[in-house]
Amino acid sequence: MNLPERYQTILNRIESSCQQAGRQLEEVHLVAVTKYVSVETAKAAIENGIQHIGENRAEGLLEKQQAIGRNAVTWHFIGSLQTRKVKEVISTIDYLHSLDRLSLAKEIDKRADKPLNCFVQVNVSGEASKHGMLPEETIPFVKELSAFSKIRVVGLMTMAPLIEDPEELRAIFRRLKHLKEEVASLNLPYAPCTELSMGMSNDFEVAIEEGATYIRIGTALVGKEW
Numbered sequence: 001m002n003l004p005e006r007y008q009t010i011l012n013r014i015e016s017s018c019q020q021a022g023r024q025l026e027e028v029h030l031v032a033v034t035k036y037v038s039v040e041t042a043k044a045a046i047e048n049g050i051q052h053i054g055e056n057r058a059e060g061l062l063e064k065q066q067a068i069g070r071n072a073v074t075w076h077f078i079g080s081l082q083t084r085k086v087k088e089v090i091s092t093i094d095y096l097h098s099l100d101r102l103s104l105a106k107e108i109d110k111r112a113d114k115p116l117n118c119f120v121q122v123n124v125s126g127e128a129s130k131h132g133m134l135p136e137e138t139i140p141f142v143k144e145l146s147a148f149s150k151i152r153v154v155g156l157m158t159m160a161p162l163i164e165d166p167e168e169l170r171a172i173f174r175r176l177k178h179l180k181e182e183v184a185s186l187n188l189p190y191a192p193c194t195e196l197s198m199g200m201s202n203d204f205e206v207a208i209e210e211g212a213t214y215i216r217i218g219t220a221l222v223g224k225e226w
């Protein structure tokens with residue numbers, strides 16, 4: 001399949017998952033993850049209608065942004081962000097999906113000139129190899145973020161482990177959704193926490209069924225060139 005065909009296939013699958021779950025298509029934002037592809041492929045995706053681009057490294061983000069333009073699309077930083085890289089990317093991103101420690105919040109607060117839309121990353125499955133707050137640490141962490149005026153918690157994000165069993169995946173996504181609702185119910189002015197960033201190439205349908213509002217798709221949409 002070429003890119004327009006892959007894009008159409010993904011759109012069809014998003015639509016059927018929304019139907020399945022009784023959700024509106026507009027609730028689900030498709031972030032094209034371009035970390036494995038060239039600037040040219042990212043541009044082609046945008047020409048086909050993609051409006052959200054996600055990158056997981058500062059270098060990749062800045063390279064694509066120089067070629068594409070800061071305001072041409074909405075920019076998402078989805079990877080683990082090193083504290084020393086904050087100043088390079090802070091003013092060029094619209095969403096950070098990987099807020100996972102206070103030291104990062106502190107650096108963002110110091111460098112940003114306006115509040116940054118952040119997802120708190122949660123390691124729902126508790127795998128040692130994964131970044132993110134453990135579920136039980138999440139609420140205390142969000143409360144501590146009140147110290148930082150430049151952090152806006154728009155939602156929670158997770159990366160599910162590589163498992164095949166859709167019901168096991170479903171339990172993970174469902175846990176994140178419940179946690180999101182708990183944070184939202186705190187009614188913190190800086191943490192509306194209305195969004196759920198979950199679902200990738202292999203698991204986005206289950207994620208949509210469980211309430212994802214941002215899905216992050218690389219391989220199945222734009223492919224993998226390296």
Ligand SMILES: *Cc1c(COP(=O)(O)O)cnc(C)c1O
Binds near residue numbers: 217219
């Ligand atoms: C790479 C990546 C994705 C996309 O992964 P695919 O399996 O290629 O769809 C999504 N989220 C994060 C955080 C990633 O690093």
